Amino acid sequence: MKRLIGVFILFFILSSCSAKKLEAYFSCSTFYSPESGPYIETYLSIIGNSLQHIENKNTQYQGTVEVLYIFYQNDKISNFKKFKLLSPALTDTTGSFPNFLDQQRILLPNGNYKLEIQLTDINNPDKPVTSIQELTIEYSNNKVDISQVEFVESYKKSEKQGILSKSGFDVIPYVSNYFPNNMDRLKFYCEIYNSKKLFGDNSMYLIKYYIEKYESARALSNYLGFVRQNSDQVNVVLREINIEQLPTGNYNLVVEVRNRENELLNTKKTFFQRLNPDIQIDPNDFNTLNIYSTFAENIKSKDTLIEYINTLRPIADRMENNFASKDLATYEVELLQKYFYSFWLSRNESTPEKEWIEYNNKVAEVDEVYGFINIKGYDTDRGQIQLKYGKPNQIAKSYNEPSSYPYEIWHYYKTPNKSDAKFVFYNPSLVGENFELLHSNVYGELNDYRWKVRLQKRNDQNPNLDDTEGSEHFGGRLDNLFESPR
Numbered sequence: 242m243k244r245l246i247g248v249f250i251l252f253f254i255l256s257s258c259s260a261k262k263l264e265a266y267f268s269c270s271t272f273y274s275p276e277s278g279p280y281i282e283t284y285l286s287i288i289g290n291s292l293q294h295i296e297n298k299n300t301q302y303q304g305t306v307e308v309l310y311i312f313y314q315n316d317k318i319s320n321f322k323k324f325k326l327l328s329p330a331l332t333d334t335t336g337s338f339p340n341f342l343d344q345q346r347i348l349l350p351n352g353n354y355k356l357e358i359q360l361t362d363i364n365n366p367d368k369p370v371t372s373i374q375e376l377t378i379e380y381s382n383n384k385v386d387i388s389q390v391e392f393v394e395s396y397k398k399s400e401k402q403g404i405l406s407k408s409g410f411d412v413i414p415y416v417s418n419y420f421p422n423n424m425d426r427l428k429f430y431c432e433i434y435n436s437k438k439l440f441g442d443n444s445m446y447l448i449k450y451y452i453e454k455y456e457s458a459r460a461l462s463n464y465l466g467f468v469r470q471n472s473d474q475v476n477v478v479l480r481e482i483n484i485e486q487l488p489t490g491n492y493n494l495v496v497e498v499r500n501r502e503n504e505l506l507n508t509k510k511t512f513f514q515r516l517n518p519d520i521q522i523d524p525n526d527f528n529t530l531n532i533y534s535t536f537a538e539n540i541k542s543k544d545t546l547i548e549y550i551n552t553l554r555p556i557a558d559r560m561e562n563n564f565a566s567k568d569l570a571t572y573e574v575e576l577l578q579k580y581f582y583s584f585w586l587s588r589n590e591s592t593p594e595k596e597w598i599e600y601n602n603k604v605a606e607v608d609e610v611y612g613f614i615n616i617k618g619y620d621t622d623r624g625q626i627q628l629k630y631g632k633p634n635q636i637a638k639s640y641n642e643p644s645s646y647p648y649e650i651w652h653y654y655k656t657p658n659k660s661d662a663k664f665v666f667y668n669p670s671l672v673g674e675n676f677e678l679l680h681s682n683v684y685g686e687l688n689d690y691r692w693k694v695r696l697q698k699r700n701d702q703n704p705n706l707d708d709t710e711g712s713e714h715f716g717g718r719l720d721n722l723f724e725s726p727r
Contacts, residue, residue, distance in 0.1 A: 284391075357373050390429050399411050408479075436498075445501060446500055512658045535582055623651075
C-alpha cells in the first residue's frame, strides 16, 4: 500500500472488524517568525468516509474528531493543544462524505521533541488512536537558515488573511510525501531566514532547488531550478517542478542557499516517493554507452553478470530493480555489461570501479554472516538492510523470551533520512538463522503498527485488532530493548 510509506499515517480499526475505521493523514513542518520565534505547523487530513456521522440540530449529518497534540521533552509535557474538528455537514448521506483538512500553528522553542498525536471519533469513541513522531526544531540567528519544506497541493493569492495564508498566498498543504502518477507537478513552500542580517540590505543571493536520488544522493539535471532573491528578514520560496517523466522511486527534494560567489551556505533535504509505472528503463538507452576498456567489459560470463546484478537489489532504486527483475538470461552479454557499468557510473562518475569493488566486499561479508544453505546473504532481510545502511551501531538480541519469537533489534544512530533508526527482525519459523524484517521506523521500510503483537504470537494468538502493544509476559524485554537497544 504505497501511501503508507514515508509519512505518518494514522490508520486504525476502532472497535471491531465491522466497525468504521478512523483514517487520517498527518504531516508537519517547522518555521521561524522574527517576532515570536520557532513554531510548528501541523497538517491533518481526515478521510470523511472513515468517520461516524450523526444528525445535528440542523437535521444535517456531521462527524466530529477530537484532536490532541502533546509535545514531550525528556518525558515531560512541554506543550499541548486539544480541540474538536467538525466535518462538513451534509443533508444527503447516500454518497461519499468529503475529506477535510486542518492546519494548526503552535509556538515551540528550539529543541528535540516527541509529538504524540491522539485522534478520537466522538461518535465512535471506543478509544483514541495514537501515533508518535520525533521532531527537532533548530533555528539560528547567526547563519542563513532554511525552514522545513512543506509540500503543496495548490496555492493562490490571498483575498483575505486566514490560517492557510502565508506571505500573500493561500497555501493548501499536500499531506503526504507520496506522489502517484496522476500528479505531474511537485509544488513546495519554504522560507529563508537571516539573509538581510548576513548579506546586508538589497543584496542578491541564489536559491537552488533540485531532485536527487535518495539512494545515491545523485542530482538529476532535468529536475533543477534557480531563483534569485533580495535579502530580507524572511524570504519565501514557492515553486514547482514538473515530475511527469520522473520514474518510480525514492527521492529527496533539495533546497540550497548560495551566496554571490556560489558558495553553499545551507541546504535542506526532504524525502518523497514517486509512483510512475509507465516510465521504465529502456534497454536501448544503453546503446550509446561506451564500455571499452572498462571493468564491466572484462566480465565476460553471463552467469557472473546476472549474479552481480542480483547483488545490487538492496541499493538499487525501483526502476533499476524493475529492469533487473526481468529474465536477464534473455539479454545479450554486452547489454548486461552496459547496464552494470551504467549503474556504478551513476553513483560514482570518477571512479565507478572502486565503488563496485567496495560494495562487492560488503556483499561477501553479509554472505559469510547471513547466508545459509542455498540462500545468499544479500537475499536475506538482515543482509539487505546491512548493505543498504551499513553495519548497525548496536544490535540487541533476544532468542529465548518465553512468549516471543527469537528477535533482534538493530539500532542506527543515523541513516540518510532518519535519526535513531531501528529495525526489528524475527524468526517465526524457529528454524535456522533466517530472521525476517518485522518492523522499522525508517521511511520507505516495512512499518507494522501491530509488530509487538505479531512478535508475541509464539504463545499468544491475540485476536484483538485494536491491540498494538501485546501482553505483559514474564521475562519479556521487548519495550526496553526497542527504546534503548544495547
